[in-house]
Amino acid sequence: MIPEIDSVLIENVKPEIDHGRHPVKRVVGETLEVEADIFTHGHDVVRAVVLYRVQGTEAWDESEMQHLDNDRWRGAFRLEHNAIHEYTILAWRDAFLTWATEVRKKHQAAMEISSELLEGRQLVQQALERAEQAPDRDRLQQALTYFDQQVAPITSHQRALELLDAIEQGHAAGRPVDQAIADLRRYLDGAAVKQPPSQDPVSELILGPQLELLMRQHADRSDCGRYRRVLQVIVDRPQAQFAAWYEMFPRSQGAVEGRSATFADMERRLPEIRRMGFDVVYLTPIHPIGHTNRKGPNNSLICPPSSPGCPYAIGDEQGGHDAVHPDLGTLDDFCRFVASCHGLGMEVALDLALQASPDHPWVKQHPEWFRKRPDGSIKFAENPPKKYEDIFPLDFATEDREGLWREILRVIRFWIEAGVRIFRVDNPHTKPVDFWGWLTDEVRRTDPDVLFLAEAFTRPKMMKALAKAGFTQSYTYFTWRDFKQELVDYFTELTQTEVADYMRGNLFTNTPDILPKTLQNAPRSAFKVRATLAATLSPLWGMYNGFELCEGTPIPGREEYLDSEKYQYKVWDWDRPGNIKDYIARLNHIRGEQPALQQYRNLRFYHADSDQILFYGKHTADLRNLILVLVNLDPYRVQESVVHVPLHAFGLEPDETYQVHELITDRRFFWKGAQNYVRLDPENQPAHIFRLLRWSHREQDFDYFI
Numbered sequence: 135m136i137p138e139i140d141s142v143l144i145e146n147v148k149p150e151i152d153h154g155r156h157p158v159k160r161v162v163g164e165t166l167e168v169e170a171d172i173f174t175h176g177h178d179v180v181r182a183v184v185l186y187r188v189q190g191t192e193a194w195d196e197s198e199m200q201h202l203d204n205d206r207w208r209g210a211f212r213l214e215h216n217a218i219h220e221y222t223i224l225a226w227r228d229a230f231l232t233w234a235t236e237v238r239k240k241h242q243a244a245m246e247i248s249s250e251l252l253e254g255r256q257l258v259q260q261a262l263e264r265a266e267q268a269p270d271r272d273r274l275q276q277a278l279t280y281f282d283q284q285v286a287p288i289t290s291h292q293r294a295l296e297l298l299d300a301i302e303q304g305h306a307a308g309r310p311v312d313q314a315i316a317d318l319r320r321y322l323d324g325a326a327v328k329q330p331p332s333q334d335p336v337s338e339l340i341l342g343p344q345l346e347l348l349m350r351q352h353a354d355r356s357d358c359g360r361y362r363r364v365l366q367v368i369v370d371r372p373q374a375q376f377a378a379w380y381e382m383f384p385r386s387q388g389a390v391e392g393r394s395a396t397f398a399d400m401e402r403r404l405p406e407i408r409r410m411g412f413d414v415v416y417l418t419p420i421h422p423i424g425h426t427n428r429k430g431p432n433n434s435l436i437c438p439p440s441s442p443g444c445p446y447a448i449g450d451e452q453g454g455h456d457a458v459h460p461d462l463g464t465l466d467d468f469c470r471f472v473a474s475c476h477g478l479g480m481e482v483a484l485d486l487a488l489q490a491s492p493d494h495p496w497v498k499q500h501p502e503w504f505r506k507r508p509d510g511s512i513k514f515a516e517n518p519p520k521k522y523e524d525i526f527p528l529d530f531a532t533e534d535r536e537g538l539w540r541e542i543l544r545v546i547r548f549w550i551e552a553g554v555r556i557f558r559v560d561n562p563h564t565k566p567v568d569f570w571g572w573l574t575d576e577v578r579r580t581d582p583d584v585l586f587l588a589e590a591f592t593r594p595k596m597m598k599a600l601a602k603a604g605f606t607q608s609y610t611y612f613t614w615r616d617f618k619q620e621l622v623d624y625f626t627e628l629t630q631t632e633v634a635d636y637m638r639g640n641l642f643t644n645t646p647d648i649l650p651k652t653l654q655n656a657p658r659s660a661f662k663v664r665a666t667l668a669a670t671l672s673p674l675w676g677m678y679n680g681f682e683l684c685e686g687t688p689i690p691g692r693e694e695y696l697d698s699e700k701y702q703y704k705v706w707d708w709d710r711p712g713n714i715k716d717y718i719a720r721l722n723h724i725r726g727e728q729p730a731l732q733q734y735r736n737l738r739f740y741h742a743d744s745d746q747i748l749f750y751g752k753h754t755a756d757l758r759n760l761i762l763v764l765v766n767l768d769p770y771r772v773q774e775s776v777v778h779v780p781l782h783a784f785g786l787e788p789d790e791t792y793q794v795h796e797l798i799t800d801r802r803f804f805w806k807g808a809q810n811y812v813r814l815d816p817e818n819q820p821a822h823i824f825r826l827l828r829w830s831h832r833e834q835d836f837d838y839f840i
Contacts, residue, residue: 140358140359140360141174141175141226141227141357141358141359142172142173142174142180142182142225142226142227142357142358142359143171143172143173143174143359144170144171144172144182144223144225144359144360144361145170145171145172146169146170146171147168147169147170147223147361147363147365148168148169148170148632149166149168149365149367149632149635150363150365151602151632151635151636152602153363154363154364154365154366155602156602156603156636157218157365157366157367157368157636158365158366158367158368158635158636159367159368159370159374159606159635159636159637159638160213160367160368160369160370161213161369161370161371161372161374161375162213162214162215162216162369162370162371162372163212163213163214163372164212164213164369165210165211165212165213166186166210166211166212166213166219166221166367167208167209167210168184168199168208168209168210168211168221168223169202169206169207169208170182170199170206170207170223170361171205171206171207172199172205172207172223172225173205174225174227174359177232178227178228178229178232179227179228179231179232179235180225180226180227180228181198181199181225181226181228181231181350181353182198182199182207182209182223182224182225182226183196183197183198183199183209183223183224183225184196184197184199184209184210184211184221184222184223185221185222185223185224186211186219186220186221187219187220188215188217188218188219188220189217189218189219189220189366195211196224197209197210197211199223199225207225209223213367213369215369216369216370216371216582216583217369217582218366218367218368218369218578218582219366219367219369220364220365220366220367221364221365221366221367222360222361222363222364222365223360223361224355224358224359224360224361225358225359225360226353226354226355226356226357226358226359227357227358228350228353228354229257229353229354229357230254230257230258230261230346230349230353230354231346231349231350233250233253233254233257234254234341234346236250237250237251237254237341238341241341251281254281255278255281255282257349257354258274258277258278258281258345258349259278260354261274261348261349261352261353261354262274262275262278264352264354265352270348270351270352273344273348274348274352277345277348368578368604370582370583370585370606371583371585373413373414373481373556373585374585374606374607374638375638375673375674375732375733375734376673376674376725376732377413377414377673377674378411378412378413378414378669378675378676378722378725379412379413379414379415379416379483379640379642379674379675379676379677380407380410380412380414380415380416380676380677380679381416381418381642381645381646381676381677381678381679382400382403382407382415382416382417382418382679383418383646383678383679383699383700383704384397384400384417384418384420384445384462385442385445385459385461385462385699385703386679386699386703386704386705386706387399387400387402387403387706388705389705390705391703391705392440392703393703394442394459394461394462394703395462396461396462396463396467397462397463397467397468397470397471398463398467400462400471401470401471401474403708404474404475404478404480405478406708406715407480408478408479408480409715409719410682410715410718410719410722411718411719411721411722411723411725411726412480412722413479413480413481414480414481414482414483414556414676415475415480415481415482415483416482416483416484416485416556416558416676417482417483417484417485418445418446418485418646419445419446419448419485419487420445420458420459420462420468420484420485421445421448421449421453421454421455421457421458421459422448422449422450422451422452422453422454422457422458422459422460423442423443423444423445423447423448423450423459423491424443424447424448424449424450424490424491424492424493424494424524425443425450425491425493426491426492426493426524427447427492427514427523427524428441428443428444428447428524429441429443429444429447429523429524429701430701430702431697431701431702432689432696432697432698432701433698433700433701434701435523441701441702442461442701442702442703443524443701444524444700444701445459445700446487446489446522446525446560446700447491447522447524447525448487448489448490448491448494449490449491449493449494449495449496449497450491450493450494451493451495453495454490454494454495454496455545456544456545456548456549465552468552469552469553472552472553472554473553476553481555481556482553482554482556483554483556483557483558483585483587484549484554484556484557484558485557485558485560486545486546486557486558486559486560487560487561488528488542488559488560488565489515489525489526489527489528489560489561490504490525490526490528491524491525491526492512492514492524492526494526496541497512497526500534500537500538500541502529502532502533502534503528503529503532503534503537503538504526504527504528504529504532505527505529512526513526513527514526514527515527527564528565530565530566530569531566539569539572539573542573543573543576543577546573546577546584547577547580550577550581550584555581555583555584555585556584556585556586556587557584557585557586557587558587558589559586559587559588559589559605560589561589561590562588562589562590562600562605563588563590563592563593563596563597563600567596567599567600567603568603570600570603570604570605571603571604573604574586574603574604574605575604578604585606585607586604586605586606586607587605587606587607587608587609587640588600588601588605588607588608588609589609589645590608590609591609591611591613591648594611597609597610597637598633598636598637601636601637601638602636602637606638607638607639607640607674608637608638608639608640609639609640609642610624610628610639610640610641611624612624612639612641612642612667612668612671612672613642613643613644613645613648613650614650616652616767617767618745618746618747618748618767621667621671621748621767622739622748625671625672625737625739625750626739628672629672629734629735629736629737630735630737630738634734634735638672638674638734639672639674640672640674640675640676641667641668641669641671641672641674641675641676642668642675642676642677642678643661643664643665643668643675643676643677643678643681644677644678644680644681645678646678646695646698646699646700647694647700648693648694649686649688649693649694649695650693651693652664652769653681653686654686654687654688654693655686655687655688656684656686656769657684657769657770657816657817658684658712658714659769659770659816659817659820660686660769661681661684661686661714662714662717662769662816662820662821663765663766663767663769663816663820663821665677665681665714665717665718665721666721666763666765666820666821666823667748667765669721669722669725669731670721670725670731670750670752670761670763670823671737671750672734672737673725673731673732673733673734674734677718679706680695680706682713682714682715682718683706683707683708683710683712683713684712684713684714720798721798724797724798724823728759728761728797728825729754729759730752730753730754730759730760730761731752731761733752733754736752736753736754737750737751737752738750738751738752740762740777740778740779740780741777741778742764742775742776742777742778742812743775743776743777744773744774744775746766746767746768746771746773746775747764747765747766747767747773747775747777747812747814748763748764748765748767749762749763749764749777749778750762750763751763753784757784757785759825760784760825760826761823761824761825761826762779762794762822762823762824762825762826763821763822763823763824764777764812764814764821764822764824765814765820765821766814766815766816766820766821768816769816769820770816771816772813772814772815772816773813773814773816774811774812774813774814775811775812776809776810776811777809777810777811777812778808778809779805779808779809779810780808781807781808784826786828788807788808789806789807790806790807790828791804791805791806792804792805792806792826792827792828793805793826793827793828794824794825794826794827795824795825795826795827796822796823796824797823797824797825798819798821798822798823799819
């Protein structure tokens with residue numbers, strides 16, 4: 135049996151993750167660019183479109199693709215809805231454009247084209263039969279009439295010349311001349327031959343732009359190829375890509391030593407958090423805490439009676455993952471806290487820690503959901519050498535997998551009903567990736583605006599697998615990237631490779647579990663440096679409360695906080711001397727005003743002579759907003775460097791004068807040419823955030839890029 139064929143080949147489609155197994159990610163308002171290698175046999179003209187639609191709808195929209203070079207094509211479409219979209223590619227051999235290309239060449243070479251013109255008329259007639267709307271049908275009919283009135287005389291005249299030539303040849307070959315003349319007379323009588331018109335109707339209309347446009351709109355696509363996969367793009371709301379997170383430890387927001395804060399105490403802190411420019415208030419677990427093997431200060435197994443325990447040991451006789459710790463208040467109090475956040479333009483992110491204390495109701499109600507030792511006892515959690523004696527891990531491969539998975543889905547929907555639309559997921563890499571794919575799909579089906587952040591400080595391939603499975607954002611290794619080249623290499627991978635199509639890095643400076651060495655007993659400048667990097671390398675960044683106070687006292691020899699509030703009550707002086715709250719507020723204000731800093735895949739690194747100065751930039755596609763960032767990576771010493779501005783990429787001439795507006799201090803400098811000098815004093819200004827302006831001769835002033 136002879137197989138069906140694709141007469142146009144479509145290969146190497148981008149973006150496409152793992153042969154279409156996983157969707158790419160974008161946000162509402164972005165444009166998805168799609169590229170592919172598209173080619174055919176022979177010399178026929180190829181056309182191609184990107185087909186796209188919201189998943190679940192029947193009709194496809196389409197966007198014309200443009201040829202780039204070497205059979206590479208690109209098309210794009212705008213993403214308007216917070217929903218999963220589908221896309222694929224259709225390409226075809228365009229008979230009319232192929233015909234027009236060939237006829238144009240022959241006509242310019244003064245070759246005989248009568249037969250070709252009749253072929254063109256036939257193609258227009260076929261397009262008329264395909265057209266459904268009256269305006270296009272009328273125009274195509276006019277084109278046919280033009281063929282008959284203007285082009286037919288040309289073909290008749292050429293046919294007459296052919297017959298005369300045949301007479302001469304026939305006479306030379308001994309053919310009777312009177313018989314040949316009779317043939318010519320009969321033809322002339324029937325054809326009503328006229329002289330060819332003085333104008334050039336072939337170039338004027340037949341090969342002109344008006345007819346070509348009509349024929350493009352009603353092309354015959356039957357001689358085609360279609361990409362064999364329908365690909366997906368998850369289109370999230372804009373907050374999935376641009377947000378600043380403030381991690382709040384709920385019970386530590388009060389003012390009374392040895393006592394838990396309440397939701398009311400937490401509310402009182404919200405205006406200050408908003409003043410610092412944060413969009414998301416992320417709460418560590420707010421649920422009841424177990425009593426069995428409760429941890430004491432600094433993760434001690436010796437637990438004083440007054441110790442509150444670790445909030446990640448979830449559940450006691452008062453409830454589990456759908457309950458609120460009574461020291462914090464009630465569910466109604468929590469809902470009021472959520473409403474207060476919304477009133478200030480912020481959202482609440484809730485910690486989703488899928489584990490249980492030995493006192494969690496699940497342990498008695500569903501012991502089959504936990505792994506057991508040979509003696510029948512349940513194993514507590516371990517990550518050697520760390521032990522978590524107060525926590526039981528869940529068994530996601532349990533025989534009652536249906537019951538466990540659906541219970542977790544119920545818990546999430548419970549908090550969605552309470553106003554939570556963002557979940558930070560604790561240790562997702564210790565659960566099956568397929569579970570997360572199922573869970574995020576189920577939630578997205580009913581609540582596409584819900585976002586998931588993966589707290590997965592683990593192997594790179596697992597972090598990427600979780601992102602592909604459905605997590606909206608991911609923690610990154612930024613926390614441990616301190617030196618210039620490793621920052622360049624890592625963020626080039628995150629933002630300029632295929633990884634950027636499915637994984638969005640949320641850059642946390644610190645967490646309750648991690649006090650990185652660069653911040654341990656460090657000066658204020660170190661905290662400013664890390665905040666600047668986090669806030670400008672990615673449109674997503676976060677910090678754990680205390681960072682704004684430059685808190686950096688570690689357990690000796692470990693990347694953990696001494697006297698961590700994970701295991702004890704803590705009262706903070708939120709205005710203590712040496713804080714950098716105003717600096718953080720300025721960073722977030724700049725981010726909110728500069729569109730380039732709100733995009734993820736536009737990060738580019740530039741050259742600075744000093745190994746201690748990191749130079750990078752972001753700009754919008756139209757260059758109307760162009761940001762350059764210079765950061766002194768050495769928080770202890772002044773660093774100087776010549777930096778090299780990529781003038782050509784910004785549309786600047788080599789000797790052009792331009793202005794850089796320093797957005798942190800509101801100072802302005804005049805630069806000229808590619809090489810310029812910077813000096814960064816970590817004590818006073820460890821970083822520059824410049825916006826480039828150029829001279830506008832029309833306005834006789836410096837203006838933004840236009």
